Amino acid sequence: MAITDTLIPAVDISDKQTVPVTLNGKNILICKANGEFYAVDNQCTHQRAELTGGRIRNCYLACPLHGVRFDLRTGQPLGELTRVPLKTYDVSLADNGNLQLELD
Amino acid sequence: MSELIKVKQQGEARCEGLSYQDLLDNETIEVPAYLREDTNPYMGDEDLSVDRWISRDFHELEKQKLWPKVWQMTCREEDIPEVGDHHVYEIVDQSIIVTRTGENEIKAFINSCLHRGRILRDCDGHAEEFVCPFHGATWDINGNFKGIPCKWDFSHLDQKDMSLPQVKVDTWGGFVFINFDQNCQSLEDYLNPLPEHFSRFPLHDYYKGAHVQRVVQCNWKVGAEAFMESFHTLETHSEILTFTGDANSQYDTFGDHVSRSVTPMGVASPHMPEVTEEETMRDILELSGRMATDNAEGHAMPEGLTARSYIAETNREMFSELIGEPLDQATQSELEDAILYMLFPNTQVWIGYNGNIVYRFLPNGDDHNSCIFETMILMRYPKGTQKPEPAEKNILRPDQAFSEAPEIGGLGPVFDQDDSNMAAVQKGMIASRKGAVSLASYQESRIRHLHQTIDKYLNA
Numbered sequence: 001m002a003i004t005d006t007l008i009p010a011v012d013i014s015d016k017q018t019v020p021v022t023l024n025g026k027n028i029l030i031c032k033a034n035g036e037f038y039a040v041d042n043q044c045t046h047q048r049a050e051l052t053g054g055r056i057r058n059c060y061l062a063c064p065l066h067g068v069r070f071d072l073r074t075g076q077p078l079g080e081l082t083r084v085p086l087k088t089y090d091v092s093l094a095d096n097g098n099l100q101l102e103l104d
Numbered sequence: 105m106s107e108l109i110k111v112k113q114q115g116e117a118r119c120e121g122l123s124y125q126d127l128l129d130n131e132t133i134e135v136p137a138y139l140r141e142d143t144n145p146y147m148g149d150e151d152l153s154v155d156r157w158i159s160r161d162f163h164e165l166e167k168q169k170l171w172p173k174v175w176q177m178t179c180r181e182e183d184i185p186e187v188g189d190h191h192v193y194e195i196v197d198q199s200i201i202v203t204r205t206g207e208n209e210i211k212a213f214i215n216s217c218l219h220r221g222r223i224l225r226d227c228d229g230h231a232e233e234f235v236c237p238f239h240g241a242t243w244d245i246n247g248n249f250k251g252i253p254c255k256w257d258f259s260h261l262d263q264k265d266m267s268l269p270q271v272k273v274d275t276w277g278g279f280v281f282i283n284f285d286q287n288c289q290s291l292e293d294y295l296n297p298l299p300e301h302f303s304r305f306p307l308h309d310y311y312k313g314a315h316v317q318r319v320v321q322c323n324w325k326v327g328a329e330a331f332m333e334s335f336h337t338l339e340t341h342s343e344i345l346t347f348t349g350d351a352n353s354q355y356d357t358f359g360d361h362v363s364r365s366v367t368p369m370g371v372a373s374p375h376m377p378e379v380t381e382e383e384t385m386r387d388i389l390e391l392s393g394r395m396a397t398d399n400a401e402g403h404a405m406p407e408g409l410t411a412r413s414y415i416a417e418t419n420r421e422m423f424s425e426l427i428g429e430p431l432d433q434a435t436q437s438e439l440e441d442a443i444l445y446m447l448f449p450n451t452q453v454w455i456g457y458n459g460n461i462v463y464r465f466l467p468n469g470d471d472h473n474s475c476i477f478e479t480m481i482l483m484r485y486p487k488g489t490q491k492p493e494p495a496e497k498n499i500l501r502p503d504q505a506f507s508e509a510p511e512i513g514g515l516g517p518v519f520d521q522d523d524s525n526m527a528a529v530q531k532g533m534i535a536s537r538k539g540a541v542s543l544a545s546y547q548e549s550r551i552r553h554l555h556q557t558i559d560k561y562l563n564a
Contacts, residue, residue, distance in 0.1 A: 067227065
């Protein structure tokens with residue numbers, strides 16, 4: 001397991017915002033919902049669209065292309081378009097106020 | 105006293121206990137006219153054939169002549185707060201995208217791609233535009249056609265109207281309604297007199313504090329009817345009799361689309377004359393799930409006060425505090441009684457200053473032997489504060505009990521008792537050799553009213 005400490009400051013993300021970051025060649029989306037931070041693969045499991053800018057409501061992120069909603073806590077999709085969950089990553093706050101991720 | 109006409113039922117047989125109107129006479133606050141309505145025209149006592157609930161033919165008739173003609177509640181406005189938010193409303197085999205297209209504008213589109221017919225949206229959510237997931241035909245959220253890939257292959261569509269077909273939309277009380285019939289009466293006329301009766305309860309400004317849904321193995325009307333009479337309290341919910349005036353409930357019908365039941369609370373059932381005021385007070389707090397507090401600890405009955413008054417005043421105080429404004433004009437009845445309206449065909453809403461329960465019974469897709477039972481609880485919030493976000497819908501699995509949904513509190517165990525009848529009624533009607541049900545003249549008159557209005561649509 002690798003912990004990064006190179007991410008953006010937590011204060012730079014507002015609620016319901018999505019911020020894409022690239023880590024080890026992976027496109028990962030940082031999201032803030034109800035004051036909590038989440039990180040998921042930035043690729044919809046339905047038709048591989050980027051999820052950046054997808055609307056967040058409660059703990060759900062909607063794909064901008066066809067609207068699949070994913071539970072940011074678990075990555076589980078709602079509805080019929082896909083049954084494949086999004087990969088999620090644990091996010092924590094580093095001492096310097098930056099967000100850090102746990103990558104496999 | 106209201107000026108509105110009152111029609112007594114033929115026979116006029118009523119429970120010998122105190123009537124609801126008698127209880128209103130004890131109010132110290134001016135009783136609003138809508139509570140003084142006592143309207144129950146005699147509608148007959150004929151048996152109703154079980155075909156109405158169990159036959160495929162009846163379901164097909166409803167599919168052709170009922171659902172395409174009625175105003176039906178789809179969702180709350182707060183479920184689609186931002187432009188582009190949409191709710192996918194499904195009724196039998198029809199699918200509609202109810203979409204917010206402006207701050208004060210909602211449109212409803214037939215959920216079917218004009219290219220190959222795929223549904224455009226699979227579930228609720230948010231869209232900047234509607235892109236069909238199959239080939240990519242695209243509409244803006246106002247339903248205007250924006251194009252399709254390989255346009256060179258579709259020049260034959262250039263002269264066609266490619267706008268998404270719409271159905272009628274209107275709102276009341278924060279609910280969004282649709283009607284498939286372009287020539288339907290206005291929602292305002294259809295709802296009459298509901299808006300007037302709810303004028304003391306600004307439901308549009310309540311927020312959805314809970315929303316729970318589960319499939320029940322019965323026809324949608326069996327489900328709805330489980331909440332249209334208090335007669336079943338005696339056998340089904342006997343634990344609430346110490347504080348529920350079941351047999352002295354009042355039943356009213358208003359035109360074709362609205363009916364109500366008023367079940368006095370904070371009084372013991374006429375079936376239980378021995379209950380003390382202390383027991384009534386304790387049990388209503390612990391068991392009803394609808395009072396300002398659900399804990400009787402620390403509550404003692406003051407000398408000379410009735411449980412009905414004590415509970416109403418407790419509710420007045422706690423609800424006033426909760427919403428940040430005095431409820432000086434609220435009657436005790438409005439503060440505690442079960443005043444439940446039905447809006448034809450399948451939506452039911454409670455009166456009240458906080459925790460207004462809403463029921464909806466939808467056919468489960470095209471299956472006439474099961475339905476989707478939903479309950480919402482509409483809540484108030486302190487005046488001057490931001491309206492809380494509506495609760496996400498909690499979809500229970502068919503094998504789960506309603507008491508597994510903590511957000512509906514004391515209602516869960518009550519629904520479980522109702523649930524123990526609903527599927528069993530469907531099963532028993534299928535097995536019936538009598539082939540018909542018999543209804544109580546008065547206490548089950550709202551069920552007869554429901555069916556008489558259904559017949560008006562089916563025979564139109």
